[in-house]
Amino acid sequence: MSPSQPWAYGLDEIRLKGGADSFSREALSELLENVPLAIAVTLGANQQFAFANRLFRSALSAPDEDLTGQTVQEVMGERYTPELRALREKVYQTGEPQELKDHPLVLTPGATTYWDIKLLPVRDAGDQVSGILALAAHVSERVRARSEAETKAREIALHNERLALAVEATEMGLWEWNAQTGETFWSDRQKDIFGLPKNEPATYEFWYAAIHPEDREHVVSSVGSLSDPRSGGQLQVEHRIIRPDGDVRWILSRGRMLYEIVNGELKPARVLGTIIDITERRRSEEVRQLLVQELNHRVKNLFAMTSGMIALTARTAETPKQMAAALRGRIEALARAHELIRPAITGSEPTDGETSVDKIVEAILAPHINQGAPSPMILEGPPVPIGPKAATILTLVLHELATNASKYGALSVPEGRLRVTWARGVMLTLTWQEEGGPAIQGAPSTEGFGSKLARRSVQDQLGGAISYDWRPEGLQVRIDLPLNQLEA
Numbered sequence: 001m002s003p004s005q006p007w008a009y010g011l012d013e014i015r016l017k018g019g020a021d022s023f024s025r026e027a028l029s030e031l032l033e034n035v036p037l038a039i040a041v042t043l044g045a046n047q048q049f050a051f052a053n054r055l056f057r058s059a060l061s062a063p064d065e066d067l068t069g070q071t072v073q074e075v076m077g078e079r080y081t082p083e084l085r086a087l088r089e090k091v092y093q094t095g096e097p098q099e100l101k102d103h104p105l106v107l108t109p110g111a112t113t114y115w116d117i118k119l120l121p122v123r124d125a126g127d128q129v130s131g132i133l134a135l136a137a138h139v140s141e142r143v144r145a146r147s148e149a150e151t152k153a154r155e156i157a158l159h160n161e162r163l164a165l166a167v168e169a170t171e172m173g174l175w176e177w178n179a180q181t182g183e184t185f186w187s188d189r190q191k192d193i194f195g196l197p198k199n200e201p202a203t204y205e206f207w208y209a210a211i212h213p214e215d216r217e218h219v220v221s222s223v224g225s226l227s228d229p230r231s232g233g234q235l236q237v238e239h240r241i242i243r244p245d246g247d248v249r250w251i252l253s254r255g256r257m258l259y260e261i262v263n264g265e266l267k268p269a270r271v272l273g274t275i276i277d278i279t280e281r282r283r284s285e286e287v288r289q290l291l292v293q294e295l296n297h298r299v300k301n302l303f304a305m306t307s308g309m310i311a312l313t314a315r316t317a318e319t320p321k322q323m324a325a326a327l328r329g330r331i332e333a334l335a336r337a338h339e340l341i342r343p344a345i346t347g348s349e350p351t352d353g354e355t356s357v358d359k360i361v362e363a364i365l366a367p368h369i370n371q372g373a374p375s376p377m378i379l380e381g382p383p384v385p386i387g388p389k390a391a392t393i394l395t396l397v398l399h400e401l402a403t404n405a406s407k408y409g410a411l412s413v414p415e416g417r418l419r420v421t422w423a424r425g426v427m428l429t430l431t432w433q434e435e436g437g438p439a440i441q442g443a444p445s446t447e448g449f450g451s452k453l454a455r456r457s458v459q460d461q462l463g464g465a466i467s468y469d470w471r472p473e474g475l476q477v478r479i480d481l482p483l484n485q486l487e488a
Contacts, residue, residue, distance in 0.1 A: 038115070038138070040067075041122065043131035047072045047088065050131065059107050059138070079107055084117070088132060091119045095129050102143050114143040173275040175202075179227065179257070179268040193251060193277050195243030212240035212248065219253075226257040229266040233257035235273065238282075250282040251275045283460060355391050356383040357422055357430070364398045365420070368411050376410070381422035381430075387487045393461055394430075394481070397454040401432050401477060410437035410474055427464070428481045434474035443470040 032039050038056040042049055049067040057063050060075065067075055072088070087098045099118040106112050115136045122131035173190030177183075186194075186202035194210055196202060211219050219239045225231045235255035240248055255273030259266045361379050369375050386394065402411065410416030416437040422430040447455075451468075458466045464481040 038134075038136035040134045041131060042072055042134070043122070047132065049075065055138075056134075056136070059113075059136075061108055079105060081105065087117075087119055091121050091132055092129055095121050095123075097121065102139060113138065114140045171277065175255075175271075175273050175275065177204075177271045177273075179270055190275060193249065193275060194241060195245060195247070210241045210243070212242055215239035223255075223271070226255070226271060227268045229259055229268075231257075233259065235271070238278065249277055250279045252278045286456075356385055357381060357394070357428070358383050360386070360391060360395050361398060361420055361422075364395060364402050365418070368402060368406060376415075376417045376436075378417075378419040378421075380420070382424060384422065384424050384428060384486070390462060390481065390486050393457045394479075396457060397466070397479065398432075400451070400454050405434055405437070405475075408438065410434035413437055424483070427483060428486060430479040430481075432475070432477040432479075434476070437474055440470050440472050440475065443468065 032051070032053045034054060036055065038053065038059050040049060040052040040056045048069055048071050052067045054063060057065060057067065060079070062075075073080055076084075081103075083100060083103065087100060090096075090098050097118060097120050099116070101116055102114050103117055104112050104114055116139050118135045120133040120135070121129045122133055124130040171189060173193050174185075174187040175190050176185040182204060184202045184204060184207070186196070188198050191198055191200075191202065194206075196206060208216070208220070219237055222235060222237045226233055226235055233256055235253065235257075238250065238252050240250055242248055253273060253275045255271045257271050258269045260269045261267070358379070358381055361381075365377055365379070369377065405411040405416075405418065410418050411434075413436070417435045419433040419435070420430070421433075422428065455466055458464045458479060458481070462481055462485045464479065464485065466480075467478050469476040469478075
């Protein structure tokens with residue numbers, strides 16, 4: 001058995017100047033009795049004890065017993081482990097020192113202790129191995145401390161693994177910045193959010209350049225303020241970043257500055273932080289804020305549309321009874337159309353189920369049709385199926401167009417005409433063409449709430465496009481929606 005590491009006491013062998021019988025027990029006893037090592041000398045082929053100091057005897061629960069003349073087997077009995085027996089035999093065979101590290105021994109019933117053991121050959125005047133000097137250091141506390149440290153390390157590793165899984169589940173990025181050295185660490189998720197390849201190092205320069213120019217001063221100032229211990233060391237800031245591919249993302253960054261005492265003063269040491277991609281949440285909030293404003297806009301529009309319907313019905317009805325019936329039908333149609341756009345205005349979930357583009361167009365324009373006169377509208381297109389989300393958005397856009405047409409465009413005058421057509425090709429393309437209404441002097445100088453809502457809904461939520469052509473003879477609007485979004 002080869003040594004696992006050098007013995008701390010630096011002994012390799014003991015040589016006797018005389019024969020074995022010249023070994024002075026009294027001299028050894030006086031010198032070695034109370035040293036803090038368990039020491040024993042055995043001589044002869046039978047390995048009989050010639051000396052054992054107090055610590056050795058105490059370890060065997062025989063502090064006052066004289067072990068001289070007894071063999072190792074007789075003294076240790078079942079405590080004589082196979083490893084110790086083999087080690088002693090190897091000393092005799094090779095004449096070289098042997099040792100064991102952290103060797104467990106049950107020297108008293110029910111109690112395991114640990115020892116560093118070194119066996120040194122004792123040579124006689126003829127240079128023959130005539131005995132063994134055993135040195136043993138009690139290292140139970142060291143073994144226990146190392147075991148506790150290893151257990152703690154495993155617990156920490158398990159905790160870190162759980163933390164990593166939890167962080168991964170939240171799609172949270174982790175970052176660290178050393179305020180003294182400038183060193184920066186980013187987790188893989190952090191790099192992914194910023195568009196930095198995982199094999200490239202994160203740098204302050206990359207982070208600084210990624211911050212949106214409009215947000216950069218505020219973000220850098222917020223991070224810089226952490227250097228002052230009076231700031232409390234807390235960071236929470238929402239801002240935009242621009243990825244290398246040009247994509248703009250919103251992130252929520254949180255951090256805490258850790259301080260250390262240097263020459264009696266608190267100095268910034270490092271910042272630990274997290275980021276979350278909140279792009280979708282911000283977009284939803286922007287849309288929701290717009291919808292709140294739009295709700296007020298819609299309420300006003302409802303009154304305006306109702307007033308217009310009353311005026312339109314009064315011009316065509318011949319009797320009060322006929323006017324009441326026609327007006328009731330239009331208001332009921334208006335209520336049905338408004339119910340279609342309710343999820344978009346209130347932010348609630350669209351009604352499950354699939355409808356079609358033609359049914360949506362008919363429902364939205366039904367309040368503007370005079371049942372007793374030729375219709376001023378032409379509605380043409382196939383029954384293209386459309387999912388609840390896309391149907392809600394398309395309904396909202398068409399409702400806005402119909403509202404504006406009834407207030408300012410072709411549907412505000414008896415001679416006005418409207419043509420709505422749609423076709424399914426590479427995309428679903430819907431065209432809204434007004435004619436015969438009040439002359440248009442050009443595009444409006446500002447974009448109203450309804451127009452903003454229509455544009456954002458089509459572009460941001462369905463990935464489509466909407467364009468306005470303010471022709472003198474009437475407004476023309478074109479809406480293009482990707483086919484894969486129609487099922488949403």
